[in-house]
Amino acid sequence: MSLVVRPARASTTAVAAVSRPVFVGAPAGARPGFALVVAALDLAVLLVAFVTAHLVRFPVEVPDGSVTAGWVEFVVAPAIVVVWMTLLSSFGTRNARIAGVGNEEYRRLVTASLVAGAIVAIVAYAVQLDIARGYVAIAFPLGMALLAVERKAVRTVLARRRGRGERLQDVLLVGDAEDVRYVGRRIATTPVAGYRVTGVVTDCLSVGETVELGSARVAVLGGIDDVLDRASATGVSAVVVAGAVRGGHERLRRLGWQLEERGVELVVSSPLADIATGRVHERPVDGLPLMHVEIPDYRRRTGKRLLDVVGAGLGLLLLAPLFAVIALVIRLDDGGPVFFRQTRVGRGGRDFSILKFRTMCVDAEARVAALEAANEGAGPLFKMQHDPRVTRVGAFLRRSSLDELPQLWNVLVGSMSLVGPRPALPKEVAVYEDFADRRLLVTPGITGLWQVSGRSDLDWAEGVRLDLHYVENWSFLHDLVILARTIPSVLRSRGAY
Template structure:
């Protein structure tokens, strides 16, 4: 289905547009583009079984489109075919849009099917009791993965898989042959198509190799879980040395070209938004000034990258003595962890509640971005007294600049617990990529319009 959409979505619009523009050979042009677009996607493994429906991101589609554009340009130069650049771009643009929209729809349909327990792969988990329980907990906490654990085979002592239909203890005989036969028997009885192995003290390389022989010889798949959590695939690289499989984990991008690209995007985006939203900024400023006594802008000290404090700007949404009321503990904290939040805060003005719902109070932070204190995308900027309560894990949130928006903004905002907020921020800090920033910016508009979790 995806292949047909890509082929027809490239060939038909290109042929029609070429015919309407009176360009030569519209049928051949449509056929060429119709073949080039799916071929580019296939060479970049977009139709592989493990890739279909697993992502709705736009940037991979754009990269494929640019590759195809470069290849077609090289062909035209080599064949001395003169085609107006504007006409080529107009003919090629529809396939980019159609493919991006279709893959997003397929991704959303895949997630919906998984939430309804459809289209899942049945998995048998093998490992020590604690490791098995950890895997079960992480898979059960999310409904967007494709795996359904149907049983476990436990090595060593301890009990695991109490809520599973089957949990078997491996005999642990010499050589691992008996263990492999037991795993195969359990997988067959439970109709599992994939076996997860969590390496531990009792699982050696020879043990894994013997298990792989047994499983692969009977048409079953084997996957080894290295024990890494929240590490994006772009940071992982496989290598070999002396027969060993080496898993390299790259550090998060902090310097060089990626950092320069992020800063350039911050400056350009903040400048553009400041100009485009200038009328709205003036209207909000006037409304704040007229609605309640006090200044239009609220300046507050927040903690930035490397625990460096800075003054953050916002439109005032509270009464004038709100900070005094909090210091004197006239308002309780309803949020768990090191973060202050109150859903029905009596200090918030009626206009302030509206501004917060649609994040309009955050717009002056565009100038914090231009000043270099903040980024368009990043973790939530914390208060100094919140940072004093941080442990070593939470302090890692301060390894990057805070952002006007972030994963916390598009994933629930104030409805998130403290642990969920930290987990999202750490995932961003450790796995930052330019593509992820663009994705968060695109998702922010929908989160702001919905107003969910904002107070």
């Protein structure tokens, strides 16, 4: 989370005292035509929605000299589109500062659309305008759906361009060395957010030293007292304050004013990491925005369990023929057992037996010690991209993630969930440190953030961070999103070995 302080409109006295340049801090993706392009796409999809509604509700007919049905809707549709477009603009849905990341854009989109529907309903009732309910029931839901799909497409294109280093907002990173490294790495690994660190300002390192931020190294340009000069010299559009700065709140407040005079945004990184915005509520106290963080709920959720039972039950029923084929192929491959059972640690530290299709030779566990030197896994995990113990059939099952399907039985009996942290081995739990055991507060899952973010390609620390993020910020909707993301992740076979 971060707090962005934008340059305010210049007052007469401020202009007299300081010569202000035109604001150059255009946010990532905020070229002059960005909002116009999005507006044109909005208009196109709304026209499609209303034309479709008209054709469905009032099929093309040529009655005997009578007035064609649907003429009222044909006349008022352009006015509705204008109202809807105006509200999309008024609610800031095309603001490039929220484009490409987070849920704020979609929240505003839904709010603007619902308000548009309410206005149409109120006006139609007030002037006794007889608009067919079927027409409205088609046009508005379809319009909202098409707008969401269109914005998703825009995000995809924008994310790809940002991933190539285009349409990024150059920023200066300010703070203590550790805070700078932490925030800088997160920025570097998330180009979709639209920031690019071009310099570091800190009192903890010497000028000219470089700081490793992800795959790049960024030079230290000066100390905290040099922020204004460095911002002007480098032409950045924003200064990101990572953590506390010398001088405290008053120094930060004055820094915001001084950057404002130069047309540079001030972005303040929150000290709260990996906490979903839904758990954070602002409580202003005499102009001081205090952030209240709700305690997460780790209780077993009825809705989640119902989804697990229904999903696992249907999965086992529908996939039974596939299970039979896989079992036959495994038996024909080397004659060994079909299933592989292994002890894992579940919710509350309780052991359970995880069920998988066997993908390795029957003496795989006994050969681990001999292969220890070739271990490519992170932390206590043992992983090899080209493990000689994997059978021919097993290699295919792993790439396609079909070996995980028997875990649906674990889900059905309650030892696992469809979505959750990665089920841990006892030897992993034995070396847990620094609150990593919080992963055991919830039921482990067949899939999770670790699954859709790289699986075996993730290092140990990143895998733990993703699991803890899931544990602390669970929501039913988040589970559905992860399930939806699992399908393309499995098809890409990223990190599956």
